[in-house]
Amino acid sequence: MRPLTDEETKTMFEKLSKYIGENIKLLVDRPDGSYCFRLHNDRVYYMSEKILKLATHISRDKLVSVGTCFGKFTKTIKFRLHITALDFLAPYAKFKVWLKPGSEQSFLYGNHVLKSGLGRITENTMQYQGVVVYSLTDVPLGFGVAAKCTQECRQVDPMSIVVFHQADVGEFIRNEDTLT
Amino acid sequence: MGRKLDPTNTVKRGPGRKSRKQKGAETELAKFIPDEETAAPKRLSSRGRKRASKRVLKKKPKDVAEEPPKKGFTDENSKWLKPTTRKRKIDEPEGDDDSDEHWEEEEDDEEEEEEEQQQEQTKKGGKDQGKKGAKLGIKEVKEDDKEEEDDDDDDDDEMVDDYGALDDSSGEEAAVEEDSDGEELLPIERAAKKAKKLKETMGLESDDDDDDDEEDGGKEKKKSDADTDEEDTVQANMDEMDTFRLPGAEESEKEGILPLDLKTIYQRIKDNIDVLCNFSSKREEGKDRSEYLALLKKDLCTYYSYNHFLLEKLMDLFPLSELVDFLEANEIQRPVTIRTNTLKTRRRDLAQALINRGVNLDPLGKWSKVGLVIYDSSVPVGATPEYLSGQYMLQGASSFLPVMALSPQEGELVLDMSAAPGGKTTYIAQLMRNTGMIVANDANADRLKSVVGNVHRLGVTNTVICNYDGRQFPKVMSGFDRVLLDAPCSGTGVIAKDPAVKTSKDESDIQRAAHLQKELILSAIDSINAESTSGGYLVYCTCSIMVEENEWVVDYALKKRNVKLVPIGLDFGKEGFTRFKEHRFHPTMRLTRRFYPHSHNMDGFFVAKLKKFSNVVPTAMAGKEEENTDAPEATAVTTSPKEKPSKSGKTQKIVPGKAGHLKGKPQTNGTAAKKPTNIKPKGKKDSPAGPKTANIKSKGKKDSPAGPKPAIIKPKGKKDSPAGPKTANIKPKGKKDSPAGPKKAKIAKMDGETVQGAEAKKPEVKTADDTDASKADKKEGSRFEKKGKNRKSPMKATDRMGKNKFRKLTHMLGKKGGE
Numbered sequence: 001m002r003p004l005t006d007e008e009t010k011t012m013f014e015k016l017s018k019y020i021g022e023n024i025k026l027l028v029d030r031p032d033g034s035y036c037f038r039l040h041n042d043r044v045y046y047m048s049e050k051i052l053k054l055a056t057h058i059s060r061d062k063l064v065s066v067g068t069c070f071g072k073f074t075k076t077i078k079f080r081l082h083i084t085a086l087d088f089l090a091p092y093a094k095f096k097v098w099l100k101p102g103s104e105q106s107f108l109y110g111n112h113v114l115k116s117g118l119g120r121i122t123e124n125t126m127q128y129q130g131v132v133v134y135s136l137t138d139v140p141l142g143f144g145v146a147a148k149c150t151q152e153c154r155q156v157d158p159m160s161i162v163v164f165h166q167a168d169v170g171e172f173i174r175n176e177d178t179l180t
Numbered sequence: 181m182g183r184k185l186d187p188t189n190t191v192k193r194g195p196g197r198k199s200r201k202q203k204g205a206e207t208e209l210a211k212f213i214p215d216e217e218t219a220a221p222k223r224l225s226s227r228g229r230k231r232a233s234k235r236v237l238k239k240k241p242k243d244v245a246e247e248p249p250k251k252g253f254t255d256e257n258s259k260w261l262k263p264t265t266r267k268r269k270i271d272e273p274e275g276d277d278d279s280d281e282h283w284e285e286e287e288d289d290e291e292e293e294e295e296e297q298q299q300e301q302t303k304k305g306g307k308d309q310g311k312k313g314a315k316l317g318i319k320e321v322k323e324d325d326k327e328e329e330d331d332d333d334d335d336d337d338e339m340v341d342d343y344g345a346l347d348d349s350s351g352e353e354a355a356v357e358e359d360s361d362g363e364e365l366l367p368i369e370r371a372a373k374k375a376k377k378l379k380e381t382m383g384l385e386s387d388d389d390d391d392d393d394e395e396d397g398g399k400e401k402k403k404s405d406a407d408t409d410e411e412d413t414v415q416a417n418m419d420e421m422d423t424f425r426l427p428g429a430e431e432s433e434k435e436g437i438l439p440l441d442l443k444t445i446y447q448r449i450k451d452n453i454d455v456l457c458n459f460s461s462k463r464e465e466g467k468d469r470s471e472y473l474a475l476l477k478k479d480l481c482t483y484y485s486y487n488h489f490l491l492e493k494l495m496d497l498f499p500l501s502e503l504v505d506f507l508e509a510n511e512i513q514r515p516v517t518i519r520t521n522t523l524k525t526r527r528r529d530l531a532q533a534l535i536n537r538g539v540n541l542d543p544l545g546k547w548s549k550v551g552l553v554i555y556d557s558s559v560p561v562g563a564t565p566e567y568l569s570g571q572y573m574l575q576g577a578s579s580f581l582p583v584m585a586l587s588p589q590e591g592e593l594v595l596d597m598s599a600a601p602g603g604k605t606t607y608i609a610q611l612m613r614n615t616g617m618i619v620a621n622d623a624n625a626d627r628l629k630s631v632v633g634n635v636h637r638l639g640v641t642n643t644v645i646c647n648y649d650g651r652q653f654p655k656v657m658s659g660f661d662r663v664l665l666d667a668p669c670s671g672t673g674v675i676a677k678d679p680a681v682k683t684s685k686d687e688s689d690i691q692r693a694a695h696l697q698k699e700l701i702l703s704a705i706d707s708i709n710a711e712s713t714s715g716g717y718l719v720y721c722t723c724s725i726m727v728e729e730n731e732w733v734v735d736y737a738l739k740k741r742n743v744k745l746v747p748i749g750l751d752f753g754k755e756g757f758t759r760f761k762e763h764r765f766h767p768t769m770r771l772t773r774r775f776y777p778h779s780h781n782m783d784g785f786f787v788a789k790l791k792k793f794s795n796v797v798p799t800a801m802a803g804k805e806e807e808n809t810d811a812p813e814a815t816a817v818t819t820s821p822k823e824k825p826s827k828s829g830k831t832q833k834i835v836p837g838k839a840g841h842l843k844g845k846p847q848t849n850g851t852a853a854k855k856p857t858n859i860k861p862k863g864k865k866d867s868p869a870g871p872k873t874a875n876i877k878s879k880g881k882k883d884s885p886a887g888p889k890p891a892i893i894k895p896k897g898k899k900d901s902p903a904g905p906k907t908a909n910i911k912p913k914g915k916k917d918s919p920a921g922p923k924k925a926k927i928a929k930m931d932g933e934t935v936q937g938a939e940a941k942k943p944e945v946k947t948a949d950d951t952d953a954s955k956a957d958k959k960e961g962s963r964f965e966k967k968g969k970n971r972k973s974p975m976k977a978t979d980r981m982g983k984n985k986f987r988k989l990t991h992m993l994g995k996k997g998g999e
Contacts, residue, residue: 047641054593054617055644057657064625064645065632084636104565137533139569169568169637176633 001040001060008073012037012044015071015079016089018130019143023092043072043180044079046088065180083142083167084179086132090140093132095122097146097163104135107142108170113163115156125150131163142168445483452476453500476500480507486682490672493690493726496761502778509778510675510682516554516561517544518572519580519603521638522610525571527552533566547750548580550610570637575603578673578775578785582664582721583607585748585789589714591616592661597650597704600627602634604664609640618643619657623650651699654706661715665704667697667733669724673784676777690728697722697733705741710792718743718790723783725774727760730786734772735765742794745771748787752780756788 004012016024027046028035034049040063047055047067055066068088071081081089099107103117119136127149133142144166153162172179455462456472463469473495481491484507498506518541520527527543527550534541538558544551552572554561561567562574588594588608599605599620609618620635622628625647635643648656650665670693671681701720710716720737722729734756737743745768756772758765772788 051617051642051644054619054657058644058646058648059656062647062656064628064647065635066644068641069632069636087636087639087641108565108568135565139565139571141565141569169565169570170563172568172570172633172637173563177629179629179636180632 001038001045001055001063001066004037004039004044007077008039008044008079009037011073011077012070012079015081018145019081019089019094019132020092021094023094026092027088037070038066039073040066041180043082044070046070046085069180081143081167082179083169083171086140086143086167086169089143090132090134093143095125095129095131095146096134097121097125097131097144098134098136098138099141101136104141107133107165108168110165110168110170110174112147112161112165113144114158115153115160115162116158118153118162121146121150121153121162123150125153127152133163133168140169142166142170442483445479449476449479449483449504452479453504456500480504484511484682487686489686490682493672497725497727505778506776509776509781510679513676514576514777514782517575517577518552518554518561519575519607520550520552520572521570521606522550523614523639524569525566530566530571533571534561534564537564537566539564544577544580547752548577548584551577551580553577568637570639573603573606573634573638575607577782578723579603580607581748581750581753581773581775581785582666582719582787583611584750585721585787586662586664586717586719587749588612588616588662592712592715593617593619593659595619595653595657595660595663595704595707596621597653597663597665597700597707598622598668599631599645599666600624601630602632604666605631605643606634606638606640608664609635609642610638612642614640614642616642619660620645621648621650621653623648651696651703654703658707659709659712660707661709661712661717663704663708663718665700665718665720667693667700667720667722667729669693669697669722669729670726671723673723673725673775673777673786675784677783690726693724694726694728694733697729698736701733701737702740705737705743705790705792708792710742710795716792717746718792719748719787720790721785721787723785725776725784725786727757727763730774730788731756731760731765731769731772732763734788734790735763735769737790738766741792743790743792745769746789746791747771748773748789750787753787754779756786 013024016027020027035046036049036052038045038047038052040060045066045068051067055063068084069082070085070088071079073079097113098119098121099113100117100119103113106117107113113133122131125131125146127146129146129149131144131146132140133144134140142165144163147161147164148156156162452472452475455464456469456476459469459472463472477488477491477495480486480503481488484491486494486507494506495503520530531541531543531552534552534557539561540555540557541552542555544553566572567574583604586594586608588611590612592612593616594608594612596605596608596618600622602620605618605620612618618640620631620643622631628645628647631645635645646656670685670690671678672685675681701718704718704720708716708718720734724730734745738745745766748771750773753773753775755770756765756774757763758767758769772786775782775785775787777784
């Protein structure tokens with residue numbers, strides 16, 4: 001486990017900022033203690049300093065996970081957000097999409113969001129903007145990228161994709177083995 | 181995609197009994213589905229009955245007036261259809277019916293019915309039940325009629341043709357008018373129609389009568405059953421007598437020639453238990469209780485398919501009356517329960533959301549504020565959006581208990597020693613409201629994946645997940661406020677989940693599990709910081725109900741460490757055994773709790789809560805003892821064989837421990853001389869390496885499985901004897917695979933310092949110099965405290981010792997190389 005290099009930090013924050021914008025600051029400077037990011041097994045974990053100290057007792061090969069896993073670095077040093085980061089993305093998300101109850105299940109199986117399943121969408125969402133996907137009851141279900149801007153969304157036909165799927169909570173079950 | 185998301189059916193955790201057990205919604209729901217299906221026709225039938233009765237009400241007058249509507253023609257049509265039917269009727273079949281009707285009109289309905297019913301009863305058994313259109317409600321009557329008709333039909337097959345012809349001829353006109361089921365007349369349907377007709381003629385009464393008759397029939401059956409029961413009991417008793425008289429011959433006969441059917445076995449079990457419960461009055465003269473028991477055991481094994489070993493254990497555990505209940509309870513699944521994740525939602529909201537999804541649920545019980553029982557569900561409970569977004573966790577009711585007993589407080593440092601699949605861990609986190617720190621450990625890396633998944637899914641952020649063998653944990657980290665040890669076990673409490681346990685377990689499995697549990701419980705206790713202001717608690721639980729894995733293990737811990745039992749804080753459950761067969765456990769053992777499937781409708785479970793009241797003394801005790809015994813060994817390596825015989829006195833082990841571990845130091849010190857003798861044989865037993873002990877008689881007594889060590893130490897010991905303090909350091913280490921490694925070593929070191937190579941002093945200690953010993957203890961205690969009450973101190977200690985150890989080892993290696 002080690003702190004991120006500058007390069008890695010930059011890559012990761014760029015990715016994060018697609019979803020939560022400048023709210024990243026809130027992740028790092030928290031009123032309830034200092035929190036930090038650490039890299040372990042190519043995965044980035046977000047944890048409080050207290051837990052970090054505790055985790056130092058555990059040898060590297062025996063350590064499986066600390067705090068919350070945000071995502072992982074691919075072999076090409078790109079950062080990929082995991083669904084496990086949703087708990088921190090959702091409260092700070094700038095752009096949101098709400099799904100109709102009927103299309104929740106489809107999204108949870110890993111499908112893109114179609115216009116027909118779109119309940120609501122934040123105003124002024126740009127194309128390719130990272131969005132967090134909610135159910136109409138405001139339960140965060142995952143995140144993705146807006147395929148169209150809000151204006152276009154109003155006009156397109158019902159079967160066209162409006163949000164590209166990136167991660168959904170169904171992965172907790174589907175990809176349990178690869179979460180860490 | 182559209183692939184069915186079925187989280188529970190995929191075996192995700194690799195091999196292992198528990199992973200199989202964790203199969204959630206699907207498998208458990210499966211049992212509901214057949215119920216529904218079977219239930220559905222019943223419901224339908226009742227409705228059908230009502231409908232039929234209504235129909236009858238409507239039609240009755242017309243039937244009386246007009247004969248044809250036999251076929252269920254609607255009222256308007258029946259009139260003008262009459263002639264056609266008439267024609268045919270005249271031929272034959274209607275004649276029959278007419279005759280029937282006349283008959284009925286003329287005679288008492290009831291009489292006839294009774295007759296029919298009787299026929300029915302007699303014939304029913306043989307009837308196949310493939311009736312398509314037949315309404316189930318009036319099935320039986322239909323059957324009757326069918327049979328009657330069949331009789332008729334047998335005589336004249338033309339009837340069928342006639343019917344068909346009639347239908348065809350009338351079909352053009354009457355296709356619409358006919359009842360939906362009247363189109364193509366299978367014999368069955370014909371029967372059904374006839375039955376309907378019958379009903380019509382008989383009116384409402386018939387229905388009532390039907391029911392009555394059924395009931396009567398039932399009663400009769402019951403009566404007959406009862407009669408047979410009585411007969412059986414008599415017979416069974418006779419059987420017993422017989423079997424007891426001629427056990428060999430008869431058994432062989434029975435087993436060899438005709439395998440007894442389960443019913444008779446079950447009857448015999450019941451009778452046998454009855455006799456055994458009132459043995460003095462019901463016994464047969466000259467028959468021993470053991471004979472009855474042997475037969476009972478054999479029968480139970482056959483009936484419930486257990487192996488003899490397990491059943492014997494269970495018979496020891498339960499009174500006979502309870503035994504069958506228990507075995508029966510193991511045949512049915514426990515209800516599916518879920519736990520609300522209060523980090524994300526509230527129980528009321530969750531219940532509402534699930535009800536909206538078509539889940540039928542209820543609160544679990546008064547004792548839990550987060551549990552919900554799921555009766556049935558139209559969706560897989562393990563894959564709802566609520567589940568995926570972490571609002572609840574599928575978890576057996578029994579798994580709530582240890583965590584509730586642990587009652588972790590906010591801001592504490594908690595260890596979950598065998599965490600997978602994370603249900604209890606997340607419950608702990610939820611009780612701590614995501615504050616403090618939790619270390620979730622499990623020995624199985626595959627199963628840890630589910631821990632990671634569940635921890636993240638439920639939004640738990642204060643958890644470190646690691647993959648150590650629990651036995652080594654105090655070396656990694658200690659100073660926890662609370663520790664939850666859900667020890668791996670034989671699983672005899674969860675036979676309902678995993679029936680393989682019935683046959684797969686034997687003595688060695690239990691022993692192995694118990695041994696592992698003893699090691700784990702000691703290491704768990706060593707991980708606790710007794711000085712913790714809020715905690716210092718260990719909760720030990722297993723899903724086994726064997727005494728060997730529960731009370732015995734706890735009793736062992738009570739003897740080995742400074743812990744005491746405290747109430748677990750739950751007001752239900754059965755008290756643990758304080759005495760079991762030849763074993764006598766500590767009287768406070770009744771503070772532990774046992775949970776059984778038959779009495780609590782949850783998995784069989786054992787929960788014990790221990791409070792550690794001193795960090796130092798137990799380890800000091802052990803350390804000293806070891807030193808005491810070591811010293812002579814170190815100086816004279818060959819003395820060990822002499823000591824061994826003295827160690828063999830195992831009875832001592834029990835006595836001093838019992839004397840009252842709570843009473844504290846003096847006594848323990850007083851028994852110090854004895855204790856080492858106790859410990860050593862254990863050490864030997866523990867160490868799996870046979871040859872080592874042979875090689876290193878003196879040192880290898882407690883040696884770790886790590887091969888080279890003893891070999892290294894041997895020369896050292898010799899060398900060290902001059903250098904007082906060092907021996908103290910090293911020897912414990914050599915001996916010490918026992919989990920209290922670093923601490924003991926430290927203490928040993930201290931001892932070395934204080935004693936300063938005066939081995940003569942040790943005998944003094946041995947001779948129950950209470951004051952000295954207590955002083956020493958206090959010193960150590962103070963020392964410990966000085967180092968810092970905060971929990972880091974032990975860790976530091978471990979670090980330091982680790983280094984020391986390493987240095988020493990290298991040193992030794994060097995020396996050895998030199999030699």
